Amino acid sequence: MPSLAGEEFFLPSMPGKFKDKSHTLHRQFHRCFASTSTMFLWALFLVVLTASYLSFQSFVDSSSKYLSSAWGGIQWEKQVRASAHIHRQNGFSVLVTGAAGFVGAHVSLALKKRGDGIVGLDNFNNYYDPTLKKARQSLLNSHNIFIVEGDVNDERMLAKLFDIVAFTHVMHLAAQAGVRYAMENPNSYVHSNIAGLVTLLEACKNANPQPAIVWASSSSVYGLNEKVPFSESDRTDQPASLYAATKKAGEEITHTYNHIYGLSITGLRFFTVYGPWGRPDMAYFSFTRNILQGKPVTVYRGKNRVNLARDFTYIDDIVKGCVASLDTAKKSTGSGGKKRSPAQYRIFNLGNKSPVTVPMMVGILEKHLKKRAKKSIVEMPGNGDVPYTHANISSAQTELGYKPTTDLQTGLKKFVRWQDLCLFSVNSLCLGYSLYLLSFLYRPA
Numbered sequence: 001m002p003s004l005a006g007e008e009f010f011l012p013s014m015p016g017k018f019k020d021k022s023h024t025l026h027r028q029f030h031r032c033f034a035s036t037s038t039m040f041l042w043a044l045f046l047v048v049l050t051a052s053y054l055s056f057q058s059f060v061d062s063s064s065k066y067l068s069s070a071w072g073g074i075q076w077e078k079q080v081r082a083s084a085h086i087h088r089q090n091g092f093s094v095l096v097t098g099a100a101g102f103v104g105a106h107v108s109l110a111l112k113k114r115g116d117g118i119v120g121l122d123n124f125n126n127y128y129d130p131t132l133k134k135a136r137q138s139l140l141n142s143h144n145i146f147i148v149e150g151d152v153n154d155e156r157m158l159a160k161l162f163d164i165v166a167f168t169h170v171m172h173l174a175a176q177a178g179v180r181y182a183m184e185n186p187n188s189y190v191h192s193n194i195a196g197l198v199t200l201l202e203a204c205k206n207a208n209p210q211p212a213i214v215w216a217s218s219s220s221v222y223g224l225n226e227k228v229p230f231s232e233s234d235r236t237d238q239p240a241s242l243y244a245a246t247k248k249a250g251e252e253i254t255h256t257y258n259h260i261y262g263l264s265i266t267g268l269r270f271f272t273v274y275g276p277w278g279r280p281d282m283a284y285f286s287f288t289r290n291i292l293q294g295k296p297v298t299v300y301r302g303k304n305r306v307n308l309a310r311d312f313t314y315i316d317d318i319v320k321g322c323v324a325s326l327d328t329a330k331k332s333t334g335s336g337g338k339k340r341s342p343a344q345y346r347i348f349n350l351g352n353k354s355p356v357t358v359p360m361m362v363g364i365l366e367k368h369l370k371k372r373a374k375k376s377i378v379e380m381p382g383n384g385d386v387p388y389t390h391a392n393i394s395s396a397q398t399e400l401g402y403k404p405t406t407d408l409q410t411g412l413k414k415f416v417r418w419q420d421l422c423l424f425s426v427n428s429l430c431l432g433y434s435l436y437l438l439s440f441l442y443r444p445a
């Protein structure tokens with residue numbers, strides 16, 4: 001009995017003489033802390049207590065964050081359904097992954113504009129400033145497009161989305177982009193471009209009805225190929241970067257899902273896409289910023305002092321290619337489909353008519369910005385970049401009616417105009433709010 005034991009503790013050892021209670025306590029207290037080892041134990045106890053409190057707090061924080069900002073719930077389902085609502089006859093309901101990204105935002109807007117139902121999905125990662133992704137989200141919100149905040153690797157969330165909406169198409173643009181970053185964070189490429197792709201294909205395979213899938217591969221799959229212009233039938237087994245290798249793997253993986261499960265697949269090899277709302281990690285974007293700020297721009301040169309050249313493709317042309325791919329995609333046939341007729345599997349180059357060298361691109365920027373660039377010309381390091389890209393677009397022309405119409409002069413002029421708007425609003429207001437405001441000021445044609 002604890003109470004008795006407690007009382008016994010203070011019983012006098014000799015009749016008539018009571019021990020001083022405070023003295024006894026003091027002795028006990030002293031005994032407890034007298035030795036260093038006991039003190040050490042107490043310190044350890046306090047550290048463990050503090051650590052468990054802190055980890056409990058972070059557990060509570062993360063679970064409440066998960067519950068509040070992640071997917072699920074009646075309100076969330078309502079937003080998904082409303083966003084997926086089709087406003088034209090025979091319209092599509094499209095799941096656009098990477099919708100807060102550069103290409104994803106433009107494609108979502110174009111589809112919504114013509115009356116298709118769109119649900120976006122993006123994990124808003126910080127590969128580049130997420131403020132820009134949030135601003136694109138505001139732009140899409142203002143057109144009643146809802147972007148689900150989540151990862152393509154989240155199979156439960158994908159199953160839920162396919163449960164709520166009978167998507168006719170998936171426009172898969174979510175990926176870890178950028179060639180050089182692969183040397184810094186290789187696993188992010190495996191996570192998004194391989195594991196994420198497989199998770200998404202599994203969800204599409206299990207969905208009823210199965211959607212047709214259009215997805216972004218890349219011109220980088222041509223790697224060290226020297227035969228130009230690049231045609232879809234050319235070899236793609238010499239990637240120069242991990243990014244390229246994951247895109248090439250994606251082409252093989254999608255082929256497997258087409259072959260076994262009858263998923264309709266269209267892979268698009270984009271060539272250096274640029275334009276308003278573009279990616280800050282790309283050369284034309286960072287060069288513009290540096291020229292305006294009077295900072296040097298580093299222009300790489302290939303072997304034997306050869307200038308690098310790119311098939312720069314304006315975003316509006318890419319959007320037309322994506323939309324045409326959706327329009328011409330056949331339905332998925334399901335596993336039994338291959339017995340009747342095999343499901344559609346296509347790959348197209350989406351590039352421009354002719355490549356432009358990087359020094360020429362800088363010259364165009366100088367003209368539009370009315371400012372000279374401080375060029376620093378250096379030998380191209382072995383970082384995964386290739387010296388030259390040029391697309392043969394005849395297949396896309398024949399099968400998709402793809403006809404790029406914007407040359408680099410015109411496209412960069414539009415980009416610089418957008419950049420001016422950005423700077424005006426960023427200089428006048430705080431960054432987050434100004435980008436938000438910008439989303440209302442600037443509407444793509």
Ligand SMILES: NC(=O)c1ccc[n+]([C@@H]2O[C@H](COP(=O)([O-])OP(=O)(O)OC[C@H]3O[C@@H](n4cnc5c(N)ncnc54)[C@H](O)[C@@H]3O)[C@@H](O)[C@H]2O)c1
Pocket residue numbers: 097098099100101102103104121122123124125133150151152153172173174175176177178191192196216217218219269270271272273274279
């Ligand atoms: N822009 C180009 O020049 C170019 C060229 C070739 C291929 N591509 C491909 O086109 C697609 C779109 O490119 P972009 O320029 O719009 O890039 P982007 O980085 O602006 O867009 C990709 C979006 O996907 C999201 N994302 C990444 N991993 C995700 C994940 N695991 N789950 C959910 N969301 C995720 C990112 O947050 C981002 O918003 C990508 O697949 C890219 O590889 C682009």
